[in-house]
Amino acid sequence: MQLRNMNTEKSWTGRLVQTLMSVWLLFAVAACGVSPVSTVRRGALRDIRDRDLLLAVCGPSGCDDAPAGPWAPSAAGRHPGQNGPLTPEQQAMAKAAWQYFENNYQEETGLVNAVNEYPSTTMWDTASYLAALVSAHQLGVIDKTVFDLRVVKAVTALNTLSLFHDKLPNKVYNTKTLEKVDYGNNPGEIGYSAIDIARLLIWLSIIKQDYPEHGNIIDRTVLRWNFQHILDGPGSMYGAGITDDKKVEYYQEGRLGYEEYAAKAFQIWGFTTTRASKPEPYNLVSMYGIDIPYDSRDPRTLHAHNYVVCESYILDAIEFNWDLANDDTSDDMHHSDSVVADFAQRVYKVQEARYAVEGILTARTEHQLDQAPYFIYDTIYSDGQRWNTLMGDTGKSYPEFSAVSLKAALGLWAVWDTEYTRLLYAATANLYDPKKGFYEGLYENGKGLIKSFTANNNGIILEALLYKVKGKLHRKRSSASLWDSVVTDEFKNYGHCYPNDRNCGARK
Amino acid sequence: MSPARHRNLYGYVLFLLLSGLTIACGGCGVAIRGLQEGAILVKNSEVFHQGRHGALTAQEQEWAKTAWKYFENNVGPTTGLANSVDKFPTATMWHAGDYLAAMVAARELNIIQENEFDQRLSTLLHFLNTMPLFRGKVPHKMYHVESGQMVDYGANPGEIGWSAVDLGRLLVWLRIVRERYPRFTEYVDRIVLRWDFCDVIDSEGALYGGVNENGQLQKSEERRSGYQDYIALGFQAWGWSTARASRKEPYDTERIFDIAVLPEGRDPRDRGKSENPPPVVTLPYVLDGLEFNWDTVNDGWSLDSVHSDAERADLAQRIYTVQERRYQQKKIFTARTDHQTSTAPFFVYDTIFAAGYPWNTMADSGKFTPEAALVSSRAAFGLWALWKTNYTDSLLEVVSALFNPGKGWYEGRFELTGGYEYAVTSTTNAVVLESLLYKVVGKLYRLAAKEGYSQVILKDEFTHPGKCMPLDPMLKPEHKSEVAGLTPLK
Numbered sequence: 001m002q003l004r005n006m007n008t009e010k011s012w013t014g015r016l017v018q019t020l021m022s023v024w025l026l027f028a029v030a031a032c033g034v035s036p037v038s039t040v041r042r043g044a045l046r047d048i049r050d051r052d053l054l055l056a057v058c059g060p061s062g063c064d065d066a067p068a069g070p071w072a073p074s075a076a077g078r079h080p081g082q083n084g085p086l087t088p089e090q091q092a093m094a095k096a097a098w099q100y101f102e103n104n105y106q107e108e109t110g111l112v113n114a115v116n117e118y119p120s121t122t123m124w125d126t127a128s129y130l131a132a133l134v135s136a137h138q139l140g141v142i143d144k145t146v147f148d149l150r151v152v153k154a155v156t157a158l159n160t161l162s163l164f165h166d167k168l169p170n171k172v173y174n175t176k177t178l179e180k181v182d183y184g185n186n187p188g189e190i191g192y193s194a195i196d197i198a199r200l201l202i203w204l205s206i207i208k209q210d211y212p213e214h215g216n217i218i219d220r221t222v223l224r225w226n227f228q229h230i231l232d233g234p235g236s237m238y239g240a241g242i243t244d245d246k247k248v249e250y251y252q253e254g255r256l257g258y259e260e261y262a263a264k265a266f267q268i269w270g271f272t273t274t275r276a277s278k279p280e281p282y283n284l285v286s287m288y289g290i291d292i293p294y295d296s297r298d299p300r301t302l303h304a305h306n307y308v309v310c311e312s313y314i315l316d317a318i319e320f321n322w323d324l325a326n327d328d329t330s331d332d333m334h335h336s337d338s339v340v341a342d343f344a345q346r347v348y349k350v351q352e353a354r355y356a357v358e359g360i361l362t363a364r365t366e367h368q369l370d371q372a373p374y375f376i377y378d379t380i381y382s383d384g385q386r387w388n389t390l391m392g393d394t395g396k397s398y399p400e401f402s403a404v405s406l407k408a409a410l411g412l413w414a415v416w417d418t419e420y421t422r423l424l425y426a427a428t429a430n431l432y433d434p435k436k437g438f439y440e441g442l443y444e445n446g447k448g449l450i451k452s453f454t455a456n457n458n459g460i461i462l463e464a465l466l467y468k469v470k471g472k473l474h475r476k477r478s479s480a481s482l483w484d485s486v487v488t489d490e491f492k493n494y495g496h497c498y499p500n501d502r503n504c505g506a507r508k
Numbered sequence: 509m510s511p512a513r514h515r516n517l518y519g520y521v522l523f524l525l526l527s528g529l530t531i532a533c534g535g536c537g538v539a540i541r542g543l544q545e546g547a548i549l550v551k552n553s554e555v556f557h558q559g560r561h562g563a564l565t566a567q568e569q570e571w572a573k574t575a576w577k578y579f580e581n582n583v584g585p586t587t588g589l590a591n592s593v594d595k596f597p598t599a600t601m602w603h604a605g606d607y608l609a610a611m612v613a614a615r616e617l618n619i620i621q622e623n624e625f626d627q628r629l630s631t632l633l634h635f636l637n638t639m640p641l642f643r644g645k646v647p648h649k650m651y652h653v654e655s656g657q658m659v660d661y662g663a664n665p666g667e668i669g670w671s672a673v674d675l676g677r678l679l680v681w682l683r684i685v686r687e688r689y690p691r692f693t694e695y696v697d698r699i700v701l702r703w704d705f706c707d708v709i710d711s712e713g714a715l716y717g718g719v720n721e722n723g724q725l726q727k728s729e730e731r732r733s734g735y736q737d738y739i740a741l742g743f744q745a746w747g748w749s750t751a752r753a754s755r756k757e758p759y760d761t762e763r764i765f766d767i768a769v770l771p772e773g774r775d776p777r778d779r780g781k782s783e784n785p786p787p788v789v790t791l792p793y794v795l796d797g798l799e800f801n802w803d804t805v806n807d808g809w810s811l812d813s814v815h816s817d818a819e820r821a822d823l824a825q826r827i828y829t830v831q832e833r834r835y836q837q838k839k840i841f842t843a844r845t846d847h848q849t850s851t852a853p854f855f856v857y858d859t860i861f862a863a864g865y866p867w868n869t870m871a872d873s874g875k876f877t878p879e880a881a882l883v884s885s886r887a888a889f890g891l892w893a894l895w896k897t898n899y900t901d902s903l904l905e906v907v908s909a910l911f912n913p914g915k916g917w918y919e920g921r922f923e924l925t926g927g928y929e930y931a932v933t934s935t936t937n938a939v940v941l942e943s944l945l946y947k948v949v950g951k952l953y954r955l956a957a958k959e960g961y962s963q964v965i966l967k968d969e970f971t972h973p974g975k976c977m978p979l980d981p982m983l984k985p986e987h988k989s990e991v992a993g994l995t996p997l998k
Contacts, residue, residue: 286761300865302875384864386760 022083031295038091049102079321079332079471083417085137086465093429093438098136100437100458101129110153111175115368116436117454120185123169124198127457130154130203134210135462138470151207158200158221164240165248167226168192169200188204191240194230194253198237202319202474205268219482222269227497228427228504235274237262240300255304256282256295257312257347260340264316265363267325268474270487279339287383288353292381293343299383305395308381310351311460314411318463321472328476348412350380352420352428354387360444363409363424368440368452403441403450406431407460414464427433534719558801559894560947564617571943573910574919576614578916580939584653586633593848594915594932597653598663605677606938607632608685609952613941614944616949629685629692636699640687642718645704646670647678654844662861664717672708672715672730676739680700680799680953683745687956692749695913697962702744704975709743713751731786740791744805745953747966747978764866765833767826771861787862787870789941790831791845793824794890798942801951808955826892830860832899833868841906842867847933849880856880882920882929886939893943 006406014505016298077083086094090508104113114125121129133154137147161178164170170180170189180189207217229250230238239253254276263273277470283296295306305386314320322335351362364387366377377397382388389402409428413421431449432438436456440450455484463473486492497504552561556667564572582591591608608629615625620810621817640649640987648658649671660666680702686696707727710714717730730736730751759770772878796802798969801812802821815821831842844867846857854873858881862868869881888907892900910918910928918939919931965971966979 284763298865416570 018389027082032435065354073182077386077417079467080317081417081421082389082413082468083471085418085469086400089429090465090468091139092434093113093432094136094139095438095467096432096434097458097462098132098141098317099435100101100453100455101132101136102304103436104455105150106175108151109178110157111173111178112455113175114455114499116445118185118388119174120172120177120181120183121202121455122172125455126154126158126458127162127196127199127203128456130207130458131201131463132455134206134468134473136202136213136458138210138466139462148214148328151211154216155204155214155217155221159217160226163225164189164192168197169226182255189427190242191248192230194237194239195258195262197225197230198265199315201265203268206319206474208481209477212477215479216482219486222483223486224495225496227271227290231265231266231271231273231497234274235272237266237276238342239274253303253304255297255306256293257308257343258296260337261312261316264304267477268460268482279343287350287386288357288379289349290353291347292346292350294381305367305377305382305392307379308347308377310347310363310408310412311365311376313340313347313462314328314365314408314415316340317344317415318411319472319474323472326476332471346416347380348416351412354418355423360487361404361424361427362444363404363412364402365405365408367403367405367407368450368454370440370451372397378405380403381442398446402442402444404428404444405441406438407457407459407464410461414467528555534961554660554813554896556816557950558797559590560644560892561812561950562898563655563949564944564948568944568947569617572613572617572941573906573935574609574617574911574913576619576916578934579610581915582653582934583607583628584656585632587635587651587652587653588628589635589653589655589656590934591653592934593704596663597654598650598659598661599934600671600674601647601678602652602671602674603934604632604636605681606934608678608681610941612681612685612688612947612952615937616945618940629689630695631976632698633692633695633795637695637702641703642670642720645706646708646718647703649674652660656695660664667720669717669725670708670717670869671717671741673717673735674968675708676735676742677795679742679746679797680739683742686797686951686960687795687954690808690956690960693956693960697960697965701704701962701965701973701977705748706976709748709750710752712755713749715739715743715753734823735792736786737823738796741796741800741805746962750924762866763831763862767833769826769830769861770823779887787846787859787868788827789845789857789859790827790843790884790887790890793936794845794887794894794939795942795990796820796941797824797894797945798890799952801953803951805953806955807996808957812950824894824977827860828895831891832897835899841883841903842904842923843883843891843907843920845884845887847882847884847886847929847936848933849919850929850931853877858882858884879924880924882928883907883923884919884920884936886920887934888920889940889943893946 026331031336100116100291101112104116106112106119110125111121111127113119114121123197130151131148133142133150133162136142140152152399158169161169162180164180169192171193172181172183172185173179174181174185174187179187182190201222202217208218229240232238234293236252237259238250239367241249241251243249248503253259256279259276260279264291266273267277279293281296283292285293286292294308299303299304300303313408316337320337321332322337322341323330324336330336338345351364354360354362364378366375366382368374369376375392376389377392378389378401380387382390387402390396391398404424404427406428409424413425428442429443433453437453439508440452440454441450467473490502492494493501494503495501516883529561545574548562578594579590580596582749583589584591584597584950587614589604590610592596592599600936611628611632614620615622620628625781628889635656636647639651639656641650642658647670650659650661651657652659652663653664657665658667677807682696686693707716707718710748715730715736716727719726719728730739736753736911740753743750743753756770759772761768762771763769769788771788802815802817802824804816810816821895829846834840834842844858846855846859853873853875856869856871858869860867863874866880869877883903883906883936885907888903890898892904899943910921912918912932916932917935919933919936920928921928927968942952965973966977
């Protein structure tokens with residue numbers, strides 16, 4: 001017996017649509033040379049498979065060598081999404097977001113609380129603080145005096161805090177005392193997170209590139225660390241934790257999206273991340289006819305969830321323009337990391353499609369809550385379920401805490417200039433308290449604002465605004481570098497497993 | 509005319525050409541023997557049949573006898589019901605369906621003689637015509653095989669509800685028996701006419717199960733992917749419309765090895781605590797193939813190589829292909845369906861897709877139990893009968909020794925270890941028999957095209973018993989006003 005109707009899309013109607021699409025493709029390719037293709041028609045979402053869509057808009061060889069993606073502005077923009085100076089309204093947004101960091105600044109240590117009035121932070125949130133600092137300065141919210149003093153104090157803190165096993169920053173620190181703490185802010189070491197450290201590495205590098213005057217102290221910070229366990233030979237990243245019987249346990253860290261983004265951080269500092277940078281292993285799940293890639297490492301056996309959220313894809317756009325980590329030359333309308341550019345596009349499209357089909361405004365990522373369990377992964381897909389909202393450690397579902405995350409909404413707006421992101425912007429741009437900063441989000445079920453204020457939310461909103469003004473934030477500039485001089489000297493590059501350390505046979 | 513039908517025409521022409529050619533070329537005894545073999549080859553080929561067709565080999569006959577052994581060992585003398593699991597004296601209506609299937613197969617494969625068949629069937633029909641009903645209306649979920657009492661899962665007396673899925677399979681087999689053996693038509697019809705279907709099926713054609721907890725009846729729509737399509741056929745065969753139960757929507761498209769399978773698309777968080785998202789398993793598609801040849805229920809004449817419901821045939825083909833492809837790509841023998849286990853949790857959904865994961869194996873509680881994954885004997889036999897491929901040849905080799913001649917066929921072989929799952933069940937042995945019978949006779953559901961007792965009763969509005977039987981005016985959408993005291997507007 002032959003396979004009948006195995007591919008329903010290969011029916012004659014499917015063929016007709018395909019033929020029409022290819023005609024459009026020809027037109028689009030022809031049009032590419034003349035003017036950027038305008039945004040994709042929303043009504044077509046249900047009928048057209050996304051691959052055809054990308055093909056039609058980007059040209060037959062994908063988006064990497066096309067002059068413009070569907071996210072390109074119709075006006076002559078230099079980079080995808082929003083372009084141009086801030087409007088007075090956006091200037092006020094930047095000021096409000098910065099207010100969070102004024103309120104939560106700890107004079108004694110130079111660090112900032114991750115959550116309003118709670119004296120604790122992680123390396124990820126500290127990176128968001130550095131992002132806020134750079135953005136506030138470059139957007140004219142603070143002047144160079146404030147900026148310099150704050151950078152020196154923050155980097156000093158990083159340079160003096162006690163490391164986990166004397167190797168790498170602990171997962172959490174008390175922002176008042178600089179002590180290593182657990183998530184309940186009780187003193188003690190609990191391990192480190194490769195992803196958090198990676199984001200800090202990105203922002204240390206951005207400051208080093210944009211403000212070479214601070215390069216020296218930044219390099220000292222990173223040189224202090226020991227990279228023996230965080231990367232292995234084949235280039236996977238590892239986090240560390242403490243088991244119940246007080247033993248150190250190293251586990252592969254990072255799932256699709258976050259993993260590739262974090263790997264770029266190590267790459268810009270010269271490390272090799274072969275395996276972490278590969279999108280594999282992944283599977284596809286079809287949502288509204290769009291294939292969404294998700295990490296196929298099994299959450300039932302590995303106790304790490306495979307969240308699909310926008311955060312890493314937005315940050316990868318804002319900070320790297322979806323380019324390969326060390327691509328500092330390509331035009332910002334090209335994305336030399338074509339896989340991430342494609343995946344990001346799908347993650348955007350599916351949220352737009354959910355709004356188009358269901359009428360639910362959607363911008364999903366991890367976020368804080370103003371009630372127990374206080375932190376939630378609000379996903380597009382995770383652990384086998386579409387639109388799953390779940391708790392990190394238990395994996396328990398909390399659909400009632402689904403929300404439009406403000407950093408996700410404004411991040412999507414910054415990177416995609418479409419009818420849908422303009423709607424997201426209109427829904428979220430005013431949701432701030434000028435005295436406290438931006439609220440964390442807006443519950444999907446209509447139960448109002450998430451009345452929490454966080455460094456990550458306000459930091460990402462600030463960098464999204466900065467992206468509008470200047471595009472890709474991480475650009476390497478050549479200047480003398482202590483880090484480079486140590487790493488390239490085989491006698492100095494010893495004992496810390498820096499890149500190319502020939503004696504680091506015992507990696508992981 | 510469908511393309512498939514065209515292919516059959518080509519088949520006829522090919523056959524005529526071939527025979528003409530043979531006669532023209534030979535004309536002696538050798539040629540005639542060649543012609544006979546050729547004719548048998550063509551007669552049994554996929555030009556006329558789906559999957560395997562032909563007489564049973566001696567070994568296959570032995571396999572059938574082994575499967576029948578289960579029913580020799582496990583029938584209660586007064587009820588005529590067969591145990592659901594070896595030596596465990598309870599049975600659901602699903603298992604009554606199993607036993608009817610096994611009985612028909614044993615008779616037609618000449619394992620039992622007419623006299624024994626008649627006795628076994630009549631005892632069971634008598635019980636079904638007299639057994640106590642849940643709240644006096646529908647067959648209860650479970651009966652004690654010795655006493656005939658309504659019992660709970662622990663075999664203690666009690667009324668726990670009914671299952672539309674179980675009822676569906678019994679309706680399928682009552683109908684097959686009725687059509688195959690016209691002398692029993694009246695007695696079979698009386699069984700069905702005795703029941704009240706008002707809680708089971710509604711005017712939209714949705715099917716409901718009921719759970720009785722502390723006197724509280726909870727009715728819920730039974731939507732178990734795949735099974736739902738199959739059980740709907742049982743209701744359709746008796747004349748009901750199952751519009752809503754037969755609808756595929758809502759479904760999700762999950763691609764596994766580039767084959768799209770379509771599990772139900774309801775958000776699993778929207779269902780009750782005890783409910784699991786409907787699993788995608790092999791058995792319902794196999795039963796549909798063996799019994800209905802993926803035809804519409806009123807298609808009593810088309811060749812087995814033609815499937816008059818192309819959509820169901822296509823879904824079944826996907827179920828087969830995705831398992832074959834798993835073997836081709838991962839080298840894991842795969843024939844998965846929900847099955848019994850001999851230790852707790854005693855029953856698992858061993859699936860192609862369930863609760864968000866491909867190749868998920870889980871208990872009813874949702875607990876992940878990969879160690880219970882099997883190459884299921886019943887799934888392997890069903891796939892072997894319906895798809896004549898190298899893959900099903902090797903699948904059958906994997907399970908071909910999984911029996912005890914004194915007990916019947918075991919449930920399967922563990923995927924992770926190669927060990928045996930020693931549970932012996934009514935469904936596995938019934939499906940083995942069904943598969944072997946299918947090889948000999950093809951599609952099991954054949955229409956007799958004669959008016960029977962129930963048609964006479966149902967077509968006359970004065971003898972129609974109501975009770976939401978087919979043609980019951982009560983099944984039409986109601987226009988009764990909800991507000992007391994108001995008469996509906998004309």
